[in-house]
Amino acid sequence: MLTIERIMKKLYALLLGGGLLVSSSCSDFIDLTPTHSLSSTTVFGKLDDFEPVLNGTYASMRDLYAYGLFQSVMPDMMADNTLETTESLVNYKAVTDWTYAADQLRVAEVWRFSYLMINDANLILQNITQFESTNPQRANRFKGQALAIRGLMHFNLLRYYAPNFDRNSTAPGIPIKTTPVIELPGRATVKEVYDQIYKDLEAALPLLNDVDAAINTNTRRSRIDAATVNAILARVALYAKEYDRAITFATAAITARPLASRASFPGIWTDANADEVLFSIQFNPGEGGPALDVWSPATNRAQFDPSAELLSLYDAAKDVRYTSYFTPGASVPGSVNRATRVVSTKYQGKGTARDGAVNFKAFRTGEMYLIRAEARALSNRATEALADLNTLRAARIADFTPRTETGQALLDAIATERRKELWLEGHRWFDLKRTTRVVQRVSCRAGVVCNLPASSPKWAWPIPQNERLANPNIAQNEGY
Structure with missing residues (x-):
């Protein structure tokens, strides 16, 4: 070594x-x-x-x-x-x-x-x-x-x-x-x-x-520029519990890259557009992909399923994230053995490709809204925190009616939205570590x-x- x-x-x-x-x-x-x-x-x-x-x-x-x-x-x-499946090769157990x-x-x-x-x-x-x-x-x-x-x-x-x-x-x-x-x-x-x-x-x-x-363009975000640095600083400040700084840096990133519309959001995950992407890791055909060990599109092997608890948090009919991140197993070619399951197709590939070689979005504006909402909620700025949370939810959920959470209910709602928004984007373990420090897998398999x-x-x-x-x-x- x-x-x-x-x-x-x-x-x-x-x-x-x-x-x-x-x-x-x-x-x-x-x-x-x-x-x-x-x-x-x-x-x-x-x-x-x-x-x-x-x-x-x-x-x-x-x-x-x-x-x-x-x-x-x-x-x-x-x-x-996620829950490990019987199809797992147990490489990371x-x-x-x-x-x-x-x-x-x-x-x-x-x-x-x-x-x-x-x-x-x-x-x-x-x-x-x-x-x-x-x-x-x-x-x-x-x-x-x-x-x-x-x-x-x-x-x-x-x-x-x-x-x-x-x-x-x-x-x-x-x-x-x-x-x-x-x-x-x-x-x-x-x-x-x-x-x-x-x-x-x-x-x-x-x-x-x-x-x-210019380091990046509006459609190519594979290098770190000033907007990316503000996003990195916002994430660091949230972990450090320096909430004023988190708010400042997240605001700068949001200003640079506004939220994607509900219509354009699915295209982010096939690299049809780079809306709200602040920095992505570029994967081209033959260079692997960020989630092949969760679900491999080429072999249709699902080593890890999304947990039922996670799936239950989405409005499957109205939340654009549900259809952008998941596909019923029966709708995936060759999925007879998992027809009753849900497949994690968020990183299926560019365009209509099924090779998993799609860019990994390391920093997005959706995260910045959640950083700012959490930082504001923990800084006695609940009204602004709720506004951020409702803005994000309205951008993702059709016919969304603004909600009115306060206090602990507001913090819980922000945490739930992080879990839904940032699925398979490198956050859940660390979110638990920096807050509750408990993992409880529901419906855990043998x-x-x-x-x-x-x-x-x-x-x-x-x-x-x-x-x-x-x-x-x-x-x-x-x-x-």
């Missing part, structure tokens, strides 16, 4: 071809001494050289251990939104039944792959300074994206490996990596990790507002672990064993 230290030793040998494109199909790399070495000045001799490295980092986000599974649909698979351990592949690869992308960002940031005076706006475009990627990846790591999300927590978080040099850092506190995440994202924002060319109590140490993943063997400065989480 590659540790943080060994990543650095392999770095320049892997840079050619555009970023750290690494295989995740096996648990280890063969350490070969390269027949040549590359210096930073050789790799980054001109501004044009930053583009392929940045492109390679975005391509890496498609990996199974990034947004190809673990940062996309795995948080639903780990929680109460240790994760979805919370029996993970420090020496397991899945735990180690999520860690490793996130730090690989952080190192890509660090290489760009270390070498971009020499070009900032000659073409500042173009340099801003590369530097701003690299800072945002570094902040986002540290946040993604924090979500899995930290025991809590309290803004000023002195509990161990994760190692902070801000330079591509060989070092063996200990775990920073959760507070220190938040400090670094905010620092990176807030530094990226003015840079991405002063660039030489062979599936059904409940995870708040007291369980499994809410924080273990630090990978190989990392600890290579780095004596890094402490393990409690319970492992």
Whole structure:
């Protein structure tokens, strides 16, 4: 397994071809001494050289251990939104039944792959300074994206490996990596990790507002721009319970990308449009897809079904999300064996394709309304919170009559709407972790672990064993 230290030793040998494109199909790399070495000045001799490295980092986000599974649909698979079926290949049972351990592949690869992308960002940031005076706006475009990627990846790591999300927590978080040099850092506190995440994202924002060319278009949202950074900051602030900041950043993202209409909403999921998409991970044919381990369109294997409890929350006749996310099994070709079940077809493919190679929407305006609603409700701004919630519900549900929830009922309604709106978008496990810290799987099938109590140490993943063997400065989480 590659540790943080060994990543650095392999770095320049892997840079050619555009970023750290690494295989995740096996648990280890063969350490070969390269027949040549590359210096930073050789790799980054001109501004044009930053583009392929940045492109390679975005391509890496498609990996199974990034947004190809673990940062996309795995948080639903780990929680109460899905139930494992008899068709499961049980490839992820240790994760979805919370029996993970420090020496397991899945735990180690999520860690490793996130730090690989952080190192890509660090290489760009270390070498971009020499070009900032000659073409500042173009340099801003590369530097701003690299800072945002570094902040986002540290946040993604924090979500899995930290025991809590309290803004000023002195509990161990994760190692902070801000330079591509060989070092063996200990775990920073959760507070220190938040400090670094905010620092990176807030530094990226003015840079991405002063660039030489548009980073995205209205129909292509596969790069991080200023609107994306506001969305990332809104999510971070919600986790940190800094509600005023969450409101500010969510509002900026909403202004940049308004909610999709009910008519255009289904097209988001076939990539017919990018309405309300703030940032998506691009999957092309042959590059996998974000939800193939939930339901594979090509083979029609449903390894995880949406839970009956989740399905009962939707108005199947009026809620556009129900028909956009789910299909009755009898309507899916070749589904005789699951005709009475509901299939998760949210990520079926682009257009009419049935290959699962559809873009993963990492940040959407629907989430921003829910962030702002929750932050307002917890800031004694209930009227505004309810308005946000009703705006979202009216955009999704035909003939919706505004509701009048207050107090705890309002908070419960926001939580329910998050569950419905953000199905298979990387949130449910972490929403439970940051609030109730309880998983209760209803109608749980035989062979599936059904409940995870708040007291369980499994809410924080273990630090990978190989990392600890290579780095004596890094402490393990409690319970492992």
